[in-house]
Amino acid sequence: MGAETGINLATVGTAELKAMSVPVFRASLEQMSGEAIERFRKMRKLSKDHRQTLEKYLVEHPEKRLGGEEARPAPAGKARKAGKARKAPNPAAAAPKSTKSARSISFRHRLRAWWEGVAVDDLPRLEAARANGKRPAKIEPTASSLPSAPLMAAPQPAPQAPSPVEERIEVIQNIWGDGFSLPGGEGFFPGLLGDISFPQGCPCLDVAPGLGGSMRAVAKAYGLSIEGLEADPLFAIAGGMISDRLGMLAQTPIRNGNPETEPLGDKRYGAIFAREALFSFRDRKKFLASAMRALVDGGALLITDFVLADRQKSDVLDSWRTAEPLKPSPCTMEEYSELLRHLRYEVKGMEDVTDAYVALIQSAWKALHGHLKNAKIQPEKAAMLMDEADLWMARSRALESRKLKLIFIHARMHRVPKRALNDPMTID
Incomplete structure (x- = not known):
């Protein structure tokens, strides 16, 4: 070698x-x-x-x-020529029995090191300091008082091994809860909506439903019919299957499509939702203009999105940008507000929900870490979990630094009545 x-x-x-x-x-x-x-x-x-x-x-x-x-x-001829027949490799015989266990332990150590914020090699020193009653040099993250994301129930045995696609969906739900692909479970996003009213008799649209967990929670809480338009075909298929399994396919269907390029319709929706998505849209202004046309008069635009605290450069932001699967192009809260007003939205509120969001991230990963202490995990799933851990570690660190924030936006579309040709006009 x-x-x-x-x-x-x-x-x-x-x-x-x-x-x-x-x-x-x-x-x-x-x-x-x-x-x-x-x-x-x-x-x-x-x-x-x-x-x-x-x-x-x-x-x-x-x-x-x-x-x-x-x-x-x-x-046989080649074997005699070489003097000795070469045996085909036997992976089962070549690998020691403890290989799988060692891989699992290695992954758990890496996950714990990520959680503690130290290098893997520093874990023994950290444990020794705690055993002696000393305070570690690094302050541990405090457990959130908010409810942690539930772990998905163990799947029933299948006649054949699950595909990598199925395993990735299972891994994501193990982190965030059954049917969810983002932090917060059934309580976070519906809780932000409070007493917001929705136009009666109009369907709603979710342009980033993921696996559809938050979309279904909002639909149940407010009695809405919500269409999901998901750019990731894997999430669109899996999310639709989960809606079907829960008996909510008619109320919360999900299909694959790109909300950045696909026409959203004209005066069709009573509300448009988007969770942690617009920060990576190539043309945020173009999408918001399309959403404006798709909303009925009085329709609501309800968004959670990552924004910059300011335009100053930062190493933690550079690390976050590198970790994101899609190239992020976030704006500041002030730039967001200005863009929405330019497009004639009425901005009803912009709320910084960073602290609650970070607590939800930490709570979910802490629950998973506790679950994995006595769990056996395949190397393939370990790799998928580490990919998710890399992404959420970068997001969490950027949010904790306050260089990045998560905000909740509530805006309304109020259409100006069209003027008749003989109406008096003044030019501002």
Whole structure:
């Protein structure tokens, strides 16, 4: 394998994988079975260099290709020529029995280190300090008094192993609760709406429902019919299936579509909802103008979104931008307000809900961390969890720094009556 040492690719996070050198990546492939390599290739998004290295490696090592020559015995002539027949690799025999357990422990250590805010190597020092009754140098996050996101019930045994797509959906729900893909469960977003009124007889639209948890909670709390328009096809399919399973498909259908480019209709919706989405829209103004046309007179625009505290540069914001799956382009609260007023929305309120949101993030991850202490977890799921952990660690740190904020926006669309041609006019 050379001077480079391999790493278990199934458990590395996205940022760690992106920064990995080609020699280390190749050395890591040496340690994987053909089946593991195939799963890894389907599940992970690779850089150009890593992709080329993987393809070249499979050409040079056909025995590692799934369905290829991995279990095919060598021809007798070649075996005699070499002096000894080469046995096909047996992953089960080659790997020690404790490998899976070691991978799980490694992941739990990494997750705990992320939670404590220290390096993995510093965990023994942290535990020793606590055992001696000393206060650790780093202050631990305080547990939130808000309710934690419930863990999803263990799935029933299936006749065949779940696909990576199913596993990712399960992982996300394990963090945020059954049917949810964002912090807060059934209480957070509906609680922000308070006593907001909605025009009667009009459907509503959610342009970022994810798995639909918040959308369904609002629909139940206010007796609304809400259509979900989800850009991620994976979430759209899974969210629709969850609505169907809960008997809410007619009230809360979800379909795949891009709200940035798809026409939203004309004077159709009594309200439009968006949770933590507009900060990564390419053209926020264009979308808000489209939403304005889609709302009936008196219709509500209800948004939670990430905004900047100011326009000053910050390392914590740079780290957050790098971790986001879609390139973020947040504005400040003042710029948001100015944009909405420019588009003739009546801004009813803008509320900073950062502290409550951070508490919900910490509470959910703390609950998951406690659950994983005695749980066995597959390497593939561990990798997915680390990807989510990387993203939410970056978001949480940016929010805790107060350089980034989460705000709740309530705006209304009031249409100006059209003038007749013979009406008197004045030009301001």
